[in-house]
Amino acid sequence: MKHLRYLNSFLLQYKWRLSIGVIFVIAQNYFRILVPPQFRKALDLASICLQDYKTIEDPEEKAILLRYISLTLWDYAWMVLLFAALMGFFMFLMRKTIIVVSRLIEYDLRKKIFGHYEELDGSFYNRTATGDLMSRITEDVSKVRMYLGPGLLYCINLVTLFILAVTSMYQVNPTLTLYALIPLPILSVSIYYVSSVINKRSTIIQRQLAKLNTIAQEVFSGIRILKSYNKEENFRQFFSDETDVYLENSMSLARVNAFFHPLMILLVSFSVLLVVIVGGQEVAKGNITHGNIAEFIIYVNMLTWPFTAIGWIVSIVQQAEASQARIMEFMNTKPTIVSTVTGALDVQGEVVFDHVHFTYVDSGVKALDDVSFKVKRGENLGIIGRTASGKSTIASLLLRMMDPQEGAILIDGKNIKDLNLSELRKSIGYVPQDSFLFSDTIANNVAFGEDTLEMDKVEFITGKAAVYQDILTLPEKFDTVIGERGVTLSGGQKQRIALSRALIKEPDIIILDDCLSAVDTTTEQTILGYLEEALSHKTSIIITHRIYKHLEFDKVIVLDGGKIIEAGTPDELIDQKGYFYEILTKQLLEESSSV
Ligand SMILES: Nc1ncnc2c1ncn2[C@@H]1O[C@H](COP(=O)(O)OP(=O)(O)OP(=O)(O)O)[C@@H](O)[C@H]1O
Ligand SMILES: [Mg+2]
Known part of the structure; x- marks a missing residue:
């Protein structure tokens, strides 16, 4: 849990919202545990009244008794409906507070990581693969979010529901409570093992999916080379092999998943079975009523999901810890180039x-x-x-x-x-060798270093860099989007736009x-003519x-x-x-x- 401690400061920022969330969790569970006693009361009423019914001879009295039973049962039914509605209302509020907090922290965390990435220097980027940077800011942050949202929520929910439900159960009958609870820890442990296997297999699947993405991306960006070297078939085979691996992984996950629900139902049924057997004996001894058995079965079912969630929460926390460790590895990398x-x-x-x-x-x-x-x-x-x-x-x-x-x-x-x-x-105005341009409009690319976009400046400078006429021939002129999302420019055009981007800053150096390596000699002359004049007072x-x-x-x-x-x-x-x-x-x- 060492790495997850880093998130405490984020949680603290939302402490009020979280506290209100906890109150909603308690309220939700409070109304939830009010439901089973209604069933008990209804059943007990029905069983007592039916006994009386058999002893009564007068048909009119019988009818009155039946009317009474039906009216009182309706009252209980309305109560159940009311409590369910209140429970639902607080459940909505609980998710709206706690899950929203986790989304807000995810947002803060992602912004912080992005900001930190931007601070890091060239040598860090030399040794770190872009895919790794991306997966830490997306997948790992999502896994941490699972801990902060559902993980934390189910944890609070489990504790409050367990305390409230077990207290109510204990008040009815301590022995029966004990028997009903025995199989539940076994349920948690089994679910934990099954979910660890599920997580391991999911991670393998994710890795394989990332591999497929990388292959597809490389193939599509290098499609011209691929075609010109007649390598389509080789790559089709390669992709198909990797897809087979993906299929195999997915199948193995599906098998474990298929095991999950039957196992859960089996263990819960075991609890119910114990309640019925032990409860039956207690009824015979006169310690509890028939209604108590029904009440207990509802409690057991109620506790099933939180106990299942324990196993699940543990595996979420483990994954979040691993992800947070990966995030921290980069967050603890300090930029070596700093401004003092x-x-x-x-x-x-x-x-x-x-x-x-x-x-x-x-x-x-x-x-x-x-x-x-x-x-x-x-x-x-x-x-x-x-x-x-x-x-x-x-x-x-x-x-x-x-x-x-x-x-x-x-x-x-x-x-x-x-x-x-x-x-x-x-x-410093810098035109790098590999004239990188963003997937944005030409105007925005040229005015990249400027605080505001001044079109007359952009037009003037692109004219001087001898690319103005080229831009005018494009479908949307300066608003044409270039790069992956738009049109492809020639090497020479890119170089001249990159040159305009540096010149528009009017740098001192x-x-x-x-x-100008990809620019023809005539265009080169035009540009150099301007540079000679523009650079005369600059270094x-x-x-x-x-x-x-x-x-x-x-x-x-x-x-x-x-x-x-x-x-x-x-x-x-x-x-x-x-x-x-x-x-x-x-x-x-x-x-x-x-x-
Ligand atoms: N990011 C880097 N990480 C490690 N080594 C590098 C890196 N960039 C350049 N080098 C190495 O440093 C040496 C000088 O590279 P540099 O890019 O300065 O050469 P250059 O003169 O600009 O070459 P060119 O004319 O091909 O652009 C080369 O041997 C290169 O392999
Ligand atoms: Mg070079």
Whole structure:
């Protein structure tokens, strides 16, 4: 129960509602236990009156007695109906309070977990599968909710009903009470075992279902590749095999489930049998009446469900504990990138990397090895290098997605660790290499970093990023939904929308990570023309495989295996005749041959 203790603070928030809920549970059970005595009274009345009836000779007196019996029985019937109605009313209120509290806590918990997930840094996401994150925030939270709602409710219900019913039973006859209760703990234990088996099998089924979902999702998102490689049959077979496993699991669950109800009824019948046998003897001894037997049978049936629920509650609590442990594992993961300061930040734009070393902890790859460079305010730095040489890592470090193990990154002379993190990120416009866009309208994607959506700004900036005309051809223009829920854009279109998203922020520092790789040369020229003008007063870091004729770099660094192998102005690098010179000449050759 160690992990479930975490939920106490959530429960405490709703303590008043819960207390009222408990009162409703008590009221509901109070009216419930008023019902069996009515049956006893009715039966006793009927049996006494019928004895009298046999001794009476006068037909008129007989008729009067029958009228009396029928009227009094009606009174009892109305009482039963009234108590049932009151019980139902309080049952409604009880569910409305306690189950609603569990839904509210589920809502709070899910929001808290989501908020915490968002705080966690890149390295956490590197080592954690998205599916795992999703299942903890959905399935595990639902299991915890089962404990907070039905689990807690049935527990309170069981305790109150047990106290009230057993007190009433004991007042009638202690011996009979004892006999009637004997089989009930056996019922709880058996139900506990059966529900543990059910839970185990359900978990296996859920896991298998998740697997089927993953397969289906991969197949559908990669359907083009699948078709072009003629792999439909292989995947159909694979899916069918996994579905067979699912079927087998479901069947084994169905078998246990089929066992559940007969077992319950068997054990309850055993209780009833004892009541009838022992009760019969007590009636013979004159200790109780016939009506008491009927009353007891109703009590036993009444206690059946709560006793069944004990087994069920125990297994719900166990599952909730396991789920909460999984949730806590992530909740206890602390973000390593935290902002220690608050307040506004006025960025001028000087960026310095001072002997930065960075190793990806999870893969052990040393991505940056003693990297030092300086970009003055308003300067334009080109970062060039082979694939996997550490270029994107520089961008991630500057955005403080992770911190370097050695060395420092300074902006305007201050270590970025000592700057307000959100202000730092606000001042940087970043176009990542994989131009990720949300399943939302184009306008919202462009204005993503803005507080409000200003259409004229969106239109202006998409024009500058040379994607405005493309957007106008789409069915709903700027309101077109893209991604999974809407239209698919070309690689180049996505890159230009991602570029617009960074530029609209008017950032002080801009980082473009290979963001024109899917754009044709003519469009590239248009964009570079604007960038040259827009970036003239800004610090810009441009990561690229190509050397742009239309964008003059103030400085260039060339990376190889995480080390800077060349650095200087483009002219200096041409003179050095190294990597920069090599790709420049290669590019010029390609361009001249293609003209
Ligand atoms: N999230 C990560 N976890 C572990 N290792 C990583 C991660 N990202 C990158 N690496 C490794 O770090 C090294 C540098 O990667 P980086 O992405 O910085 O290269 P790059 O120069 O941007 O390459 P490209 O031109 O292909 O984009 C690579 O060896 C890569 O495998
Ligand atoms: Mg990269």
